[in-house]
Amino acid sequence: MSAAADLVEVLRAAGEITRLRLLALLADGEQSVKDLTEILGQSQPRVSRHLKLLADAGLIHRNAEGAWAYYGLAAGGAGGDLARWLIGRLSVDDPEHQRDLERLKAVRDAQVGQAAAYFAKVAxxxxxxxxxxxxxxxxxxxxxxxxxxxxxxxxxxxxxxxxxxxxxxxxxxxxxxxxxxxxxxxxxxxxxxxxxxxxxxxxxxxxxxxxxxxxxxxxxxxxxxxxxxxxxxxxxxxxxxxxxxxxxxxxxxxxxxxxxxxxxxxxxxxxxxxxxxxxxxxxxxxxxxxxxxxxxxxxxxxxxxxxxxxxxxxxxxxxxxx
Ligand SMILES: C[S@@+](CC[C@H](N)C(=O)[O-])C[C@H]1O[C@@H](n2cnc3c(N)ncnc32)[C@H](O)[C@@H]1O
CATH class of the missing domain: 3.40.50.150 (Vaccinia Virus protein VP39)
Incomplete structure (x- = not known):
């Protein structure tokens, strides 16, 4: 059980369109800030600020790794539960969500292409x-x-x-x-x-x-x-x-x-x-x-x-x- 003030903080963090888009993207697995920035088409400081708010409210977790940081949905707690509940209610037909998923796929395909080019070269x-x-x-x-x-x-x-x-x-x-x-x-x-x-x-x-x-x-x-x-x-x-x-x-x-x-x-x-x-x-x-x-x-x-x-x-x- 959480205090009312804590729950309000979690709800405030989730209750914004870019942050909701970020949660929906993270439902597909951990992502780097760099890729999330590219997918959302917003500046990196802006995306980082949204991610920080989500992380502070316990909706997502952050994992710093060298010069990059990865984010994923929180495993549990009020934040993790709310994030999953919201994502479960987001319509798959939502046009903005669809576009985000298409960009996510494009970013992943480009990475697979880069890795494949590397392995072809070093095989x-x-x-x-x-x-x-x-x-x-x-x-x-x-x-x-x-x-x-x-x-x-x-x-x-x-x-x-x-x-x-x-x-x-x-x-x-x-x-x-x-x-x-x-x-x-x-x-x-x-x-x-x-x-x-x-x-x-x-x-x-x-x-x-x-x-x-x-x-x-x-x-x-x-x-x-x-x-x-x-x-x-x-x-x-x-x-x-x-x-x-x-x-x-x-x-x-x-x-x-x-x-x-x-x-x-x-x-x-x-x-x-x-x-x-x-x-x-x-x-x-x-x-x-x-x-x-x-x-x-x-x-x-x-x-x-x-x-x-x-x-x-x-x-x-x-x-x-x-
Ligand atoms: C570092 S090599 C390791 C090869 C081998 N297991 C070894 O240790 O010598 C990584 C291999 O994973 C392959 N690979 C990368 N992404 C893959 C994927 N999505 N499915 C299957 N193989 C993949 C690469 O083509 C590459 O041959």
Missing amino acids: ESWDLLRSLHVSEDAVEAAILAAVGTRKVDLLVDLGTGTGRMLELLAGHYKRAIGIDTSREMIAIARAKLASAAIGHAQVRLGDIADLDLSAGRADLIIIHQVLHYFDDPGRMLSMARRALKPGGEMLIVDFAPHGLEFLRTHHAHRRLGLADTQMAGWARAADLSVADLKSFPPDSSIAEGLTVCLWRLVDARKDQTQ
Whole structure:
């Protein structure tokens, strides 16, 4: 229960057209101020002021990340509840809302295009580039340990890139599918699997946001160094979760929070690492729970080292017979 004065503050914050538009946009996942400014077509100071009012009233949360800040709907409380109630009552036919959603899609498509151009350019040198970020040996040993002696029916590797995870785990699945949006990456992965005589894995062009489930749902999904390319990793995790069998597991490998802004400007990263608390919240929202977390600090020989994390997520649904 909240005091009347607090509730009035929440209502005042929500009761303005631009702020309502912002809430409706954030219903689609976390967004950066930069993108929200572009979508609304208003000045950045103006958008930031609206966002601050919404955050102060508890309707949204703010997450500062290097030079950028991300906003999302508050998880709960009077503010979070009111935000969801309002969004649920906003007509999908509202012309301004429609325009905002079209601009949001255009902004997202442009980002996907930039990332795709980057991966097309680096595809051939990716195996070298990935090992420059961090020493992979310890991480790969931990991935193998997390899978243990299991041999799963179907492994799905989302954002497979050059197919390294399919190669590493080849002895632990009966069938595997690697999915990636980059034709260039897929071509290299296909050649790599052929030269390693790994015939029980296939690679396909596909998008995590729009997965084709016709090959069945996976016992194990791996998402290795992919989520930081999205503004809203939680949304992508929920999309990926649809491809998981009841009782299945996900292994997520990504960077811990860092301050290396050049990875954003030069290497298509969107998020400067993922925090444990964020991962726990995203997992919860996707009906998963964090069963284990391992961290790998940077190799001391790498000047600007990054910590890599391995999260093991398990199905949190009580009834796993769905
Ligand atoms: C950093 S690479 C990681 C590749 C591989 N998992 C590894 O660790 O070597 C990220 C990969 O994600 C792919 N990717 C980006 N967005 C994607 C999406 N929406 N759906 C599927 N793959 C995507 C990129 O094309 C790229 O190959």
